Amino acid sequence: MATPTGPQRIVCLTEETTEWLYLLGEEARIVGISGYTVRPRRARQEKPRVSAFLDGKIDQIVALQPDLVIGFSDMQAALADKLIRAGLNVFITNQRSVAEIFATLRLVAGLVGASDRAEAWIAACQAEHARIAAVAATWPRRPRVYFEEWDEPMISAIRWVSELLATAGGDDIFPELAVQNLGKHRVVAEALAPAQRAPDVIIGSWCGKKFRPEKVAARPGWAGVPAVQHRRLHEIKSCDILQPGPAALTDGLAQMHAFCAAWAADAAR
Template identity: 60%
Template sequence: MTSSSISDPFPQRIVCLTEEPTEVLYALGEEHRIVGISGFTVRPPRARKEKPKVSAFTSAKVGEILALKPDLVIGFSDIQADIARELIHAGIEVWISNHRSVEGIVAYIRRLGAMVGAYEKAEHYAQRAEAHLAQVRAAAAQLSRRPKVYFEEWDEPIITGIRWVAELIGIAGGDDAFPELAREPLAKQRILANGDAVVQRQPDIILGSWCGKRFRPERVAARPGWDAIPAVRTSDIYEIKSPIILQPGPAALFDGLDAMHALIVDWAKRQG
Protein backbone atom coordinates (compact mmCIF):
# COMPACT_ATOMS: atom_id res chain seq x y z
CA MET A 1 0.00 0.00 0.00
CA THR A 2 1.44 3.37 -0.98
CA SER A 3 1.11 6.81 0.50
CA SER A 4 -1.27 7.71 -2.30
CA SER A 5 -3.77 5.02 -1.27
CA ILE A 6 -6.93 6.74 -0.14
CA SER A 7 -7.93 3.63 1.81
CA ASP A 8 -4.78 3.74 3.94
CA PRO A 9 -5.99 5.02 7.34
CA PHE A 10 -2.51 5.40 8.80
CA PRO A 11 -0.27 8.51 8.87
CA GLN A 12 0.82 9.50 5.38
CA ARG A 13 3.11 12.46 6.08
CA ILE A 14 5.41 11.93 9.06
CA VAL A 15 8.09 14.30 10.31
CA CYS A 16 10.75 12.62 12.48
CA LEU A 17 12.41 14.99 14.95
CA THR A 18 15.01 12.39 15.94
CA GLU A 19 16.82 9.59 14.16
CA GLU A 20 15.24 6.49 15.70
CA PRO A 21 11.78 6.77 14.05
CA THR A 22 13.47 7.37 10.71
CA GLU A 23 15.67 4.30 11.13
CA VAL A 24 12.73 2.15 12.18
CA LEU A 25 10.44 3.28 9.38
CA TYR A 26 13.14 2.67 6.76
CA ALA A 27 13.82 -0.78 8.23
CA LEU A 28 10.11 -1.58 7.96
CA GLY A 29 9.91 -0.39 4.35
CA GLU A 30 7.63 2.48 5.37
CA GLU A 31 9.99 5.32 4.47
CA HIS A 32 7.54 6.67 1.88
CA ARG A 33 5.56 8.07 4.82
CA ILE A 34 8.44 10.31 5.96
CA VAL A 35 8.42 13.89 4.68
CA GLY A 36 10.99 15.47 7.02
CA ILE A 37 13.83 14.35 9.30
CA SER A 38 16.29 15.56 11.92
CA GLY A 39 19.51 17.14 10.71
CA PHE A 40 21.36 14.75 13.02
CA THR A 41 20.09 11.72 11.14
CA VAL A 42 22.85 9.49 9.75
CA ARG A 43 21.04 6.13 9.67
CA PRO A 44 20.20 5.02 7.13
CA PRO A 45 22.60 7.15 5.02
CA ARG A 46 20.12 7.42 2.16
CA ALA A 47 17.64 9.25 4.40
CA ARG A 48 19.84 12.35 4.38
CA LYS A 49 19.72 12.38 0.59
CA GLU A 50 16.04 11.68 0.24
CA LYS A 51 14.35 13.69 2.99
CA PRO A 52 14.44 17.40 3.92
CA LYS A 53 16.11 18.19 7.24
CA VAL A 54 13.81 20.33 9.37
CA SER A 55 15.04 20.01 12.96
CA ALA A 56 17.97 19.70 15.30
CA PHE A 57 17.41 18.08 18.69
CA THR A 58 16.43 21.04 20.82
CA SER A 59 15.17 23.27 18.01
CA ALA A 60 13.16 22.93 14.84
CA LYS A 61 12.17 24.90 11.76
CA VAL A 62 8.52 24.97 12.70
CA GLY A 63 7.50 26.96 9.63
CA GLU A 64 9.14 24.42 7.33
CA ILE A 65 7.53 21.56 9.25
CA LEU A 66 4.08 23.13 8.89
CA ALA A 67 4.72 23.69 5.18
CA LEU A 68 5.21 19.92 4.81
CA LYS A 69 1.63 19.45 6.07
CA PRO A 70 2.44 16.51 8.35
CA ASP A 71 -0.32 14.37 9.81
CA LEU A 72 2.06 13.11 12.50
CA VAL A 73 5.26 14.44 14.07
CA ILE A 74 7.39 12.06 16.12
CA GLY A 75 9.93 13.21 18.72
CA PHE A 76 11.68 12.03 21.84
CA SER A 77 11.83 13.11 25.48
CA ASP A 78 11.13 16.20 27.52
CA ILE A 79 13.94 18.02 25.71
CA GLN A 80 11.62 18.36 22.70
CA ALA A 81 8.64 19.47 24.75
CA ASP A 82 8.80 23.08 23.53
CA ILE A 83 8.87 21.98 19.89
CA ALA A 84 5.95 19.65 20.52
CA ARG A 85 3.97 22.37 22.27
CA GLU A 86 4.39 24.78 19.37
CA LEU A 87 3.32 22.16 16.84
CA ILE A 88 0.33 21.11 18.93
CA HIS A 89 -0.76 24.75 19.16
CA ALA A 90 -0.60 24.80 15.36
CA GLY A 91 -2.98 21.85 15.21
CA ILE A 92 -0.45 19.11 14.45
CA GLU A 93 -0.68 15.64 15.99
CA VAL A 94 2.53 14.90 17.90
CA TRP A 95 3.87 11.74 19.51
CA ILE A 96 6.72 12.19 21.97
CA SER A 97 8.15 8.87 23.10
CA ASN A 98 10.09 8.74 26.34
CA HIS A 99 11.60 5.26 26.52
CA ARG A 100 14.94 4.90 28.33
CA SER A 101 15.60 1.14 28.48
CA VAL A 102 16.51 -1.71 26.14
CA GLU A 103 13.05 -3.18 26.69
CA GLY A 104 11.61 0.24 25.90
CA ILE A 105 13.48 0.42 22.58
CA VAL A 106 12.09 -2.95 21.50
CA ALA A 107 8.59 -1.90 22.55
CA TYR A 108 9.06 1.35 20.61
CA ILE A 109 9.70 -0.63 17.41
CA ARG A 110 6.46 -2.54 17.89
CA ARG A 111 4.47 0.56 18.81
CA LEU A 112 5.69 2.63 15.87
CA GLY A 113 5.05 -0.24 13.49
CA ALA A 114 1.49 -0.51 14.73
CA MET A 115 0.98 3.23 14.31
CA VAL A 116 1.74 3.02 10.58
CA GLY A 117 -0.11 -0.25 9.94
CA ALA A 118 3.04 -2.37 9.75
CA TYR A 119 2.64 -4.39 12.92
CA GLU A 120 3.71 -7.73 11.42
CA LYS A 121 6.87 -6.26 9.93
CA ALA A 122 7.60 -4.46 13.20
CA GLU A 123 7.06 -7.67 15.17
CA HIS A 124 9.54 -9.49 12.95
CA TYR A 125 12.08 -6.68 13.34
CA ALA A 126 11.59 -6.57 17.12
CA GLN A 127 12.10 -10.32 17.33
CA ARG A 128 15.32 -9.94 15.34
CA ALA A 129 16.52 -7.40 17.88
CA GLU A 130 15.55 -9.65 20.79
CA ALA A 131 17.36 -12.60 19.21
CA HIS A 132 20.48 -10.50 18.73
CA LEU A 133 20.39 -9.34 22.34
CA ALA A 134 20.06 -12.94 23.49
CA GLN A 135 22.92 -14.06 21.25
CA VAL A 136 25.30 -11.42 22.61
CA ARG A 137 24.21 -12.07 26.19
CA ALA A 138 24.93 -15.79 25.75
CA ALA A 139 28.36 -15.07 24.27
CA ALA A 140 29.14 -12.67 27.12
CA ALA A 141 28.25 -15.37 29.67
CA GLN A 142 31.22 -17.39 28.40
CA LEU A 143 33.76 -14.70 29.30
CA SER A 144 36.20 -15.56 32.05
CA ARG A 145 35.94 -12.07 33.60
CA ARG A 146 33.56 -9.14 33.46
CA PRO A 147 35.19 -5.71 33.31
CA LYS A 148 33.87 -2.69 35.16
CA VAL A 149 32.94 -0.20 32.44
CA TYR A 150 32.65 3.56 32.81
CA PHE A 151 30.63 5.24 30.06
CA GLU A 152 30.91 9.01 29.62
CA GLU A 153 28.15 10.83 27.77
CA TRP A 154 29.68 14.30 28.12
CA ASP A 155 32.90 15.79 29.48
CA GLU A 156 32.16 19.31 30.74
CA PRO A 157 30.41 18.65 33.06
CA ILE A 158 31.06 14.94 33.33
CA ILE A 159 27.86 13.02 32.63
CA THR A 160 27.57 9.25 33.02
CA GLY A 161 25.65 6.88 30.75
CA ILE A 162 21.88 6.69 30.42
CA ARG A 163 19.88 3.57 31.28
CA TRP A 164 19.83 1.80 27.92
CA VAL A 165 23.60 2.26 27.62
CA ALA A 166 24.16 0.75 31.07
CA GLU A 167 21.88 -2.17 30.21
CA LEU A 168 23.70 -2.80 26.93
CA ILE A 169 27.04 -2.77 28.78
CA GLY A 170 25.64 -5.55 30.96
CA ILE A 171 24.42 -7.55 27.97
CA ALA A 172 27.79 -7.07 26.26
CA GLY A 173 29.60 -8.63 29.22
CA GLY A 174 30.55 -5.72 31.45
CA ASP A 175 29.31 -4.09 34.65
CA ASP A 176 28.37 -0.42 34.53
CA ALA A 177 30.47 1.68 36.92
CA PHE A 178 27.55 3.91 37.97
CA PRO A 179 24.43 1.71 38.03
CA GLU A 180 22.75 3.97 40.59
CA LEU A 181 22.92 6.92 38.18
CA ALA A 182 21.90 5.00 35.06
CA ARG A 183 18.30 4.91 36.28
CA GLU A 184 18.13 8.71 36.31
CA PRO A 185 16.27 9.78 33.13
CA LEU A 186 17.67 13.31 32.86
CA ALA A 187 21.27 14.13 31.99
CA LYS A 188 21.46 16.76 34.75
CA GLN A 189 20.77 13.99 37.26
CA ARG A 190 23.80 12.04 36.03
CA ILE A 191 26.37 14.82 36.43
CA LEU A 192 29.42 14.02 38.55
CA ALA A 193 30.73 16.80 40.77
CA ASN A 194 34.25 15.92 39.65
CA GLY A 195 36.32 13.05 38.30
CA ASP A 196 37.24 11.68 41.71
CA ALA A 197 34.17 9.45 41.71
CA VAL A 198 35.41 7.69 38.56
CA VAL A 199 38.85 7.17 40.11
CA GLN A 200 37.18 5.59 43.12
CA ARG A 201 35.15 3.18 40.95
CA GLN A 202 38.36 1.92 39.24
CA PRO A 203 36.89 1.00 35.84
CA ASP A 204 38.71 -1.51 33.64
CA ILE A 205 37.36 0.05 30.44
CA ILE A 206 36.36 3.63 29.69
CA LEU A 207 33.93 4.24 26.85
CA GLY A 208 33.03 7.71 25.65
CA SER A 209 30.45 9.18 23.35
CA TRP A 210 30.30 12.95 23.52
CA CYS A 211 27.17 13.83 21.61
CA GLY A 212 27.99 16.28 18.86
CA LYS A 213 31.76 16.28 19.19
CA ARG A 214 34.67 13.90 18.91
CA PHE A 215 35.65 11.90 21.98
CA ARG A 216 39.25 12.56 23.01
CA PRO A 217 40.81 9.60 24.91
CA GLU A 218 44.05 11.51 25.50
CA ARG A 219 42.19 14.29 27.33
CA VAL A 220 40.42 11.74 29.49
CA ALA A 221 43.70 10.01 30.37
CA ALA A 222 45.30 13.35 31.29
CA ARG A 223 42.72 14.28 33.93
CA PRO A 224 44.22 14.80 37.40
CA GLY A 225 44.45 11.53 39.30
CA TRP A 226 43.09 9.40 36.49
CA ASP A 227 46.45 7.68 35.99
CA ALA A 228 45.38 5.53 38.96
CA ILE A 229 42.48 4.07 36.95
CA PRO A 230 43.12 0.58 35.49
CA ALA A 231 41.59 1.57 32.13
CA VAL A 232 43.98 4.52 31.85
CA ARG A 233 47.01 2.44 32.79
CA THR A 234 46.19 -0.14 30.10
CA SER A 235 44.95 2.43 27.52
CA ASP A 236 41.52 0.82 27.43
CA ILE A 237 39.79 4.09 26.54
CA TYR A 238 37.60 3.99 23.46
CA GLU A 239 35.02 5.99 21.57
CA ILE A 240 31.63 4.55 20.72
CA LYS A 241 30.20 6.75 17.96
CA SER A 242 27.16 8.62 19.22
CA PRO A 243 24.83 7.66 16.31
CA ILE A 244 25.10 3.99 17.31
CA ILE A 245 24.69 4.34 21.07
CA LEU A 246 23.08 7.62 22.16
CA GLN A 247 19.90 7.21 20.10
CA PRO A 248 17.26 5.01 21.77
CA GLY A 249 16.65 3.06 18.59
CA PRO A 250 17.75 -0.03 16.65
CA ALA A 251 21.33 1.19 16.11
CA ALA A 252 22.05 0.80 19.82
CA LEU A 253 20.67 -2.73 19.91
CA PHE A 254 22.77 -3.88 16.97
CA ASP A 255 25.85 -1.80 16.11
CA GLY A 256 26.28 -0.13 19.50
CA LEU A 257 25.99 -3.40 21.39
CA ASP A 258 28.35 -5.17 18.99
CA ALA A 259 30.97 -2.44 19.31
CA MET A 260 30.96 -2.66 23.10
CA HIS A 261 30.94 -6.45 23.10
CA ALA A 262 33.98 -6.59 20.80
CA LEU A 263 35.96 -4.32 23.12
CA ILE A 264 34.95 -6.32 26.19
CA VAL A 265 35.87 -9.62 24.53
CA ASP A 266 39.28 -8.21 23.61
CA TRP A 267 39.81 -7.04 27.18
CA ALA A 268 38.80 -10.41 28.60
CA LYS A 269 41.18 -12.28 26.32
CA ARG A 270 44.07 -10.15 27.56
CA GLN A 271 43.33 -11.09 31.16
CA GLY A 272 44.55 -14.64 30.56
Protein backbone atom coordinates in the same frame (compact mmCIF):
# COMPACT_ATOMS: atom_id res chain seq x y z
CA MET B 1 -2.90 -3.63 -3.48
CA ALA B 2 -4.15 -2.58 -0.05
CA THR B 3 -4.57 1.09 0.70
CA PRO B 4 -1.93 2.23 3.27
CA THR B 5 -3.36 2.91 6.70
CA GLY B 6 -2.26 5.30 9.41
CA PRO B 7 -0.38 8.57 8.99
CA GLN B 8 0.80 9.25 5.44
CA ARG B 9 3.00 12.31 6.01
CA ILE B 10 5.32 11.96 9.00
CA VAL B 11 7.96 14.37 10.27
CA CYS B 12 10.59 12.64 12.42
CA LEU B 13 12.17 15.02 14.95
CA THR B 14 14.79 12.45 15.97
CA GLU B 15 16.81 9.97 14.00
CA GLU B 16 15.71 6.68 15.55
CA THR B 17 12.18 7.00 14.14
CA THR B 18 13.56 7.69 10.67
CA GLU B 19 15.83 4.64 10.85
CA TRP B 20 12.99 2.45 12.07
CA LEU B 21 10.56 3.51 9.33
CA TYR B 22 13.24 2.84 6.70
CA LEU B 23 13.90 -0.60 8.19
CA LEU B 24 10.19 -1.32 8.00
CA GLY B 25 10.05 -0.23 4.36
CA GLU B 26 7.79 2.69 5.24
CA GLU B 27 10.14 5.53 4.32
CA ALA B 28 7.69 6.90 1.73
CA ARG B 29 5.62 8.22 4.62
CA ILE B 30 8.48 10.42 5.87
CA VAL B 31 8.33 14.04 4.67
CA GLY B 32 10.86 15.63 7.04
CA ILE B 33 13.73 14.54 9.29
CA SER B 34 16.17 15.75 11.92
CA GLY B 35 19.34 17.46 10.73
CA TYR B 36 21.31 15.01 12.87
CA THR B 37 20.09 12.00 10.92
CA VAL B 38 22.84 9.73 9.59
CA ARG B 39 21.05 6.35 9.59
CA PRO B 40 20.34 5.40 6.91
CA ARG B 41 22.68 7.71 5.04
CA ARG B 42 20.38 7.99 2.04
CA ALA B 43 17.74 9.66 4.20
CA ARG B 44 19.81 12.86 4.16
CA GLN B 45 19.59 12.97 0.37
CA GLU B 46 15.96 11.93 0.16
CA LYS B 47 14.27 13.93 2.91
CA PRO B 48 14.32 17.62 3.91
CA ARG B 49 16.04 18.34 7.22
CA VAL B 50 13.72 20.49 9.27
CA SER B 51 14.78 20.18 12.93
CA ALA B 52 17.64 20.05 15.35
CA PHE B 53 17.05 18.36 18.70
CA LEU B 54 15.76 21.20 20.84
CA ASP B 55 14.18 23.30 18.11
CA GLY B 56 12.98 23.12 14.53
CA LYS B 57 11.94 25.14 11.50
CA ILE B 58 8.31 25.50 12.47
CA ASP B 59 7.18 27.22 9.26
CA GLN B 60 8.89 24.60 7.10
CA ILE B 61 7.43 21.75 9.14
CA VAL B 62 3.93 23.23 8.86
CA ALA B 63 4.42 23.71 5.11
CA LEU B 64 5.11 19.99 4.72
CA GLN B 65 1.53 19.38 5.90
CA PRO B 66 2.37 16.40 8.10
CA ASP B 67 -0.47 14.41 9.59
CA LEU B 68 1.85 13.29 12.40
CA VAL B 69 5.06 14.61 13.97
CA ILE B 70 7.04 12.09 16.05
CA GLY B 71 9.69 13.09 18.57
CA PHE B 72 11.52 11.80 21.60
CA SER B 73 12.27 13.02 25.12
CA ASP B 74 11.01 15.55 27.61
CA MET B 75 13.76 17.80 26.21
CA GLN B 76 11.60 18.27 23.10
CA ALA B 77 8.66 19.55 25.13
CA ALA B 78 9.15 23.17 24.03
CA LEU B 79 9.44 22.17 20.37
CA ALA B 80 6.39 19.94 20.68
CA ASP B 81 4.46 22.82 22.24
CA LYS B 82 5.25 25.09 19.29
CA LEU B 83 4.14 22.46 16.80
CA ILE B 84 0.94 21.70 18.69
CA ARG B 85 0.12 25.43 18.82
CA ALA B 86 0.71 25.48 15.06
CA GLY B 87 -2.13 22.96 14.74
CA LEU B 88 -0.16 19.76 14.19
CA ASN B 89 -0.61 16.30 15.67
CA VAL B 90 2.46 15.57 17.77
CA PHE B 91 3.48 12.28 19.34
CA ILE B 92 6.40 12.34 21.82
CA THR B 93 7.83 9.19 23.38
CA ASN B 94 10.10 9.12 26.42
CA GLN B 95 11.68 5.66 26.39
CA ARG B 96 14.68 5.10 28.64
CA SER B 97 15.12 1.34 29.02
CA VAL B 98 15.72 -1.42 26.47
CA ALA B 99 12.25 -2.80 27.17
CA GLU B 100 10.75 0.65 26.56
CA ILE B 101 12.69 0.96 23.28
CA PHE B 102 11.22 -2.31 22.03
CA ALA B 103 7.76 -1.18 23.16
CA THR B 104 8.16 2.12 21.29
CA LEU B 105 9.31 0.34 18.13
CA ARG B 106 6.16 -1.77 18.31
CA LEU B 107 4.01 1.30 18.88
CA VAL B 108 5.40 3.18 15.88
CA ALA B 109 5.14 0.07 13.69
CA GLY B 110 1.51 -0.29 14.70
CA LEU B 111 0.80 3.29 13.64
CA VAL B 112 1.91 2.49 10.08
CA GLY B 113 0.44 -1.00 9.85
CA ALA B 114 3.81 -2.78 9.94
CA SER B 115 3.49 -4.84 13.11
CA ASP B 116 4.34 -8.18 11.45
CA ARG B 117 7.56 -6.81 9.96
CA ALA B 118 8.40 -5.19 13.29
CA GLU B 119 7.93 -8.42 15.22
CA ALA B 120 10.22 -10.30 12.85
CA TRP B 121 12.95 -7.68 13.25
CA ILE B 122 12.53 -7.54 17.04
CA ALA B 123 12.67 -11.33 17.37
CA ALA B 124 15.93 -11.46 15.42
CA CYS B 125 17.35 -8.59 17.46
CA GLN B 126 16.44 -10.23 20.78
CA ALA B 127 17.94 -13.51 19.61
CA GLU B 128 21.22 -11.70 18.91
CA HIS B 129 21.08 -10.13 22.37
CA ALA B 130 20.67 -13.59 23.89
CA ARG B 131 23.60 -14.89 21.85
CA ILE B 132 25.88 -12.06 22.96
CA ALA B 133 24.86 -12.48 26.60
CA ALA B 134 25.58 -16.21 26.40
CA VAL B 135 29.07 -15.53 25.05
CA ALA B 136 29.76 -13.03 27.84
CA ALA B 137 28.52 -15.53 30.43
CA THR B 138 31.46 -17.81 29.57
CA TRP B 139 34.07 -15.24 30.59
CA PRO B 140 35.77 -15.83 33.97
CA ARG B 141 35.63 -12.08 34.67
CA ARG B 142 33.68 -9.10 33.39
CA PRO B 143 35.23 -5.67 32.89
CA ARG B 144 34.17 -2.68 34.93
CA VAL B 145 33.17 0.01 32.43
CA TYR B 146 32.81 3.75 32.66
CA PHE B 147 30.58 5.08 29.88
CA GLU B 148 30.79 8.86 29.48
CA GLU B 149 28.03 10.64 27.58
CA TRP B 150 29.46 14.13 28.09
CA ASP B 151 32.71 15.52 29.45
CA GLU B 152 31.96 18.93 30.96
CA PRO B 153 30.18 18.17 33.19
CA MET B 154 30.84 14.45 33.20
CA ILE B 155 27.61 12.56 32.51
CA SER B 156 27.46 8.79 32.79
CA ALA B 157 25.41 6.22 30.87
CA ILE B 158 21.68 6.55 30.34
CA ARG B 159 19.61 3.52 31.31
CA TRP B 160 19.41 1.78 27.92
CA VAL B 161 23.18 2.12 27.49
CA SER B 162 23.80 0.65 30.92
CA GLU B 163 21.45 -2.24 30.19
CA LEU B 164 23.01 -2.92 26.79
CA LEU B 165 26.43 -2.79 28.42
CA ALA B 166 25.34 -5.55 30.80
CA THR B 167 24.24 -7.66 27.83
CA ALA B 168 27.57 -6.91 26.13
CA GLY B 169 29.45 -8.34 29.09
CA GLY B 170 30.45 -5.24 31.04
CA ASP B 171 29.45 -3.83 34.42
CA ASP B 172 28.52 -0.14 34.56
CA ILE B 173 30.49 1.55 37.36
CA PHE B 174 27.61 4.00 37.96
CA PRO B 175 24.48 1.81 38.00
CA GLU B 176 22.85 4.13 40.52
CA LEU B 177 23.03 7.01 38.02
CA ALA B 178 21.79 4.97 35.06
CA VAL B 179 18.32 4.66 36.58
CA GLN B 180 17.92 8.45 36.63
CA ASN B 181 15.79 9.67 33.72
CA LEU B 182 17.28 13.15 33.32
CA GLY B 183 20.78 13.97 32.17
CA LYS B 184 21.26 16.49 34.98
CA HIS B 185 20.71 13.65 37.46
CA ARG B 186 23.42 11.55 35.81
CA VAL B 187 26.13 14.14 36.31
CA VAL B 188 29.18 12.69 38.07
CA ALA B 189 29.58 15.21 40.87
CA GLU B 190 33.16 14.44 41.88
CA ALA B 191 35.95 14.71 39.30
CA LEU B 192 37.78 11.73 40.78
CA ALA B 193 34.72 9.51 41.25
CA PRO B 194 35.16 7.53 38.00
CA ALA B 195 38.88 7.03 38.70
CA GLN B 196 38.14 5.83 42.23
CA ARG B 197 35.84 3.13 40.82
CA ALA B 198 38.78 1.88 38.71
CA PRO B 199 37.15 1.05 35.37
CA ASP B 200 38.90 -1.52 33.20
CA VAL B 201 37.39 0.01 30.08
CA ILE B 202 36.28 3.57 29.31
CA ILE B 203 33.81 4.22 26.50
CA GLY B 204 33.10 7.76 25.38
CA SER B 205 30.18 8.98 23.30
CA TRP B 206 30.14 12.73 23.65
CA CYS B 207 26.70 13.36 22.22
CA GLY B 208 27.65 14.69 18.81
CA LYS B 209 31.27 15.76 19.29
CA LYS B 210 34.44 13.70 18.93
CA PHE B 211 35.58 11.75 21.98
CA ARG B 212 39.11 12.70 23.05
CA PRO B 213 40.69 9.77 24.90
CA GLU B 214 43.93 11.67 25.45
CA LYS B 215 42.04 14.38 27.35
CA VAL B 216 40.37 11.78 29.54
CA ALA B 217 43.67 10.01 30.24
CA ALA B 218 45.28 13.34 31.20
CA ARG B 219 42.69 14.22 33.86
CA PRO B 220 44.35 14.83 37.23
CA GLY B 221 44.34 11.69 39.34
CA TRP B 222 43.38 9.36 36.47
CA ALA B 223 46.84 8.01 35.60
CA GLY B 224 46.37 4.92 37.79
CA VAL B 225 43.02 3.94 36.28
CA PRO B 226 43.32 0.45 34.73
CA ALA B 227 41.64 1.60 31.50
CA VAL B 228 44.16 4.44 31.20
CA GLN B 229 47.16 2.29 32.08
CA HIS B 230 46.22 -0.31 29.45
CA ARG B 231 44.94 2.22 26.90
CA ARG B 232 41.43 0.86 26.82
CA LEU B 233 39.62 4.09 26.01
CA HIS B 234 37.20 3.72 23.11
CA GLU B 235 34.67 5.81 21.22
CA ILE B 236 31.22 4.85 20.03
CA LYS B 237 29.60 7.46 17.79
CA SER B 238 26.55 8.98 19.43
CA CYS B 239 24.42 8.06 16.42
CA ASP B 240 25.20 4.39 17.17
CA ILE B 241 24.37 4.34 20.89
CA LEU B 242 22.66 7.51 22.16
CA GLN B 243 19.49 7.26 20.10
CA PRO B 244 16.90 4.95 21.66
CA GLY B 245 16.16 2.86 18.59
CA PRO B 246 17.56 0.25 16.21
CA ALA B 247 21.13 1.62 16.13
CA ALA B 248 21.73 1.21 19.86
CA LEU B 249 20.15 -2.26 19.89
CA THR B 250 22.42 -3.47 17.08
CA ASP B 251 25.61 -1.57 16.26
CA GLY B 252 25.98 0.10 19.65
CA LEU B 253 25.66 -3.20 21.49
CA ALA B 254 28.04 -4.95 19.07
CA GLN B 255 30.73 -2.33 19.60
CA MET B 256 30.47 -2.49 23.39
CA HIS B 257 30.63 -6.28 23.22
CA ALA B 258 33.79 -6.11 21.10
CA PHE B 259 35.49 -3.83 23.61
CA CYS B 260 34.49 -6.03 26.54
CA ALA B 261 35.47 -9.23 24.72
CA ALA B 262 38.93 -7.85 23.96
CA TRP B 263 39.44 -7.04 27.65
CA ALA B 264 38.15 -10.47 28.72
CA ALA B 265 40.49 -12.23 26.31
CA ASP B 266 43.49 -10.38 27.73
CA ALA B 267 42.34 -10.95 31.30
CA ALA B 268 42.14 -14.70 30.68
CA ARG B 269 45.78 -14.93 29.54
